[in-house]
Amino acid sequence: MGDQPSFIAEARREQIIKASIETLDEIGYVNVSLAKIAKRANVSTGLISYHFLDKEDLLNNTLAYLLKKQLDYIQERISKEESAYDKLISFIDASLAYQGTHRVDNIALIEIIFNARTPDNVPYYKVSSQEEDPLYKKLQEILCLGQETKEFAKFDSKSVSIIIQGAIAESMLMNGEGFDLEAYREELVNMVTKMVK
Amino acid sequence: MGDQPSFIAEARREQIIKASIETLDEIGYVNVSLAKIAKRANVSTGLISYHFLDKEDLLNNTLAYLLKKQLDYIQERISKEESAYDKLISFIDASLAYQGTHRVDNIALIEIIFNARTPDNVPYYKVSSQEEDPLYKKLQEILCLGQETKEFAKFDSKSVSIIIQGAIAESMLMNGEGFDLEAYREELVNMVTKMVK
Amino acid sequence: MGDQPSFIAEARREQIIKASIETLDEIGYVNVSLAKIAKRANVSTGLISYHFLDKEDLLNNTLAYLLKKQLDYIQERISKEESAYDKLISFIDASLAYQGTHRVDNIALIEIIFNARTPDNVPYYKVSSQEEDPLYKKLQEILCLGQETKEFAKFDSKSVSIIIQGAIAESMLMNGEGFDLEAYREELVNMVTKMVK
């Protein structure tokens, strides 16, 4: 009747996306198939094709879902802070915290970004950087703000945002007994403070 | 009579590994198949199975080849420096330079590490971190050396090595017109100097 | 909603099983492939994988189908007789008759039993003997019944059932012009009568 997807359709799409996330975490992008996602979602394979154009479309939607979830989480924390410095620390804290509390989402995110390619074979990790990534924009915004308010020293905000994002991303890959997230957070805040002040 | 592989076998293996690297760069881990690698190497698929146990074995050998190549490159640069600080800057310079001069190798490396999983589905990027990665060991070694010689201030060498590695790794993903590697290098050296001194 | 396979699925399964039987007869277990069975059944290979777990599963189902068919045929004949002796002769007659009227089924049965092995390489002909084979049980039952009713003399029913089954099985392998089934039937009944009376 209308153009909007019905409630039930929207619910199904989310159900499938969630199954997709769990499957990505469990067996990895390479081993993921629509059949396995369908089984986990308790629906038929045909239904996935009905709700999504194709496999690529499903994974793009899953990626968008994950990115939005992460962005919302972090943005909400930042918005509570006033000063640029407090926002920056909050950005780091939230980013690190998200890894701990949303492990499955995080793995799924990594799996898609580092495995998916556009139809002309450009890797997503090359596409979705800096220019377009809202998290990158947010971080740079904070750094620029701090420089405007003289909270921060002079530096190339682009480069520093890459360094900070790298420090956050790299810690995602750490696991096992050897890694103490709390200690890392403290040292990272330390170092970032040295960098920007 | 010996157990060592013959010259000709070794040459073929390297030929196949190189074809594997180029194919990984071009179409990505997910789309790689033995048939495509074979076509690029101008050999039959059967020959790949003859020289390698299976696909996993081929990619493990490709990974080892790439890691050794990268490590050799960086280590050679570091060894020319005397002080811990010079070694550290050299480590960063060499790491960034390697990205520029070995683009294809680098993409192939990323593709394998972020896509391959062990038979029981543990991602390689979780397996091959810190504890075992010789590059990580090298970096930490330099940091500890600097602290012993009082060149560097006190800090948690593990955490700082993650930050530095993250800054290097993150820049690998940058490409396109927006990114100025030279400027990034300069700012990174700047910031690392602030961190360790 | 139920767990039972749909009518159409069941029909397809039987169609594939029948194609499997014909193919086994024509080219033998060793040369059988899913592709050849699919071609004979006029379906795609994928459909076989859709309806059966794997090749082993298909052949196990084919075997079960053949065994049930044979057992039903023989049991129906036996049940019409009253005395143990009549049942015994009926068992032999039915067994021999089945070979003549179900030549293709019989070859397929032999092909599977003498060629298939369990995943740990135990031949089926070692697995499916005496203890479990319902035909063996039936035969022994008849022999024991005859001994209880004093129709038969004393003898080791296990051994005699092996002798009789052997005589039936061996004749399956006879073909060509030289073999006169009717004469064999007569002599076998003769000899079995001598054995049990």
Place this chain on the structure above:
Amino acid sequence: MGDQPSFIAEARREQIIKASIETLDEIGYVNVSLAKIAKRANVSTGLISYHFLDKEDLLNNTLAYLLKKQLDYIQERISKEESAYDKLISFIDASLAYQGTHRVDNIALIEIIFNARTPDNVPYYKVSSQEEDPLYKKLQEILCLGQETKEFAKFDSKSVSIIIQGAIAESMLMNGEGFDLEAYREELVNMVTKMVK
């Protein structure tokens, strides 16, 4: 120089045939490959192709080797007896004994006979029966001899030889705890005596 195969060639052929027998026993006809036989014989696959025309030729030679071994064994025992009856019992004893003492050879024999087919897809078990099989001929010879000497009663020697061969063959398939070969031998001799006298 001459036309006869050299000693060394003959030795190699036997080495390969023996490896072939062991492999047939272990993994069955269906799973046998030249590569596996070569590995067991500690030679290259190429060498098998050098000494035998092709796979079929190797298995035909293996079959001939096994049949001769079995025939020699049984014939040697029979020849020691004088009367037809003693020869007959000796035939049965030797046949049953061979199974116990040459288990591996026996399995290999079964595997070839029930799996191999001629190029036009006629199963070996249909080809090698009665008319041509020397063991069958031997058995029939004994039965006819006994009838000539009046040791035995009148019966169709062809049919009875099938019954006896069947009784022997069937017991080959028996294994496991349930089967008592000694008891079976005794009862079989019993019954055969009833049949022929």
Place this chain on the structure above:
DNA sequence: AATGAATGAGTTTTCATTCAT
């Protein structure tokens, strides 16, 4: 909106065989 049946292409792997050395 949803399913299950079906396809055809593509996957990895194994195989018998050949041949230069």
Place this chain on the structure above:
DNA sequence: GATGAATGAAAACTCATTCAT
């Protein structure tokens, strides 16, 4: 005589996708 390198075909199986119902 013997090897190891190489091929091309065929194997079993999985997959994304389509479609009738």
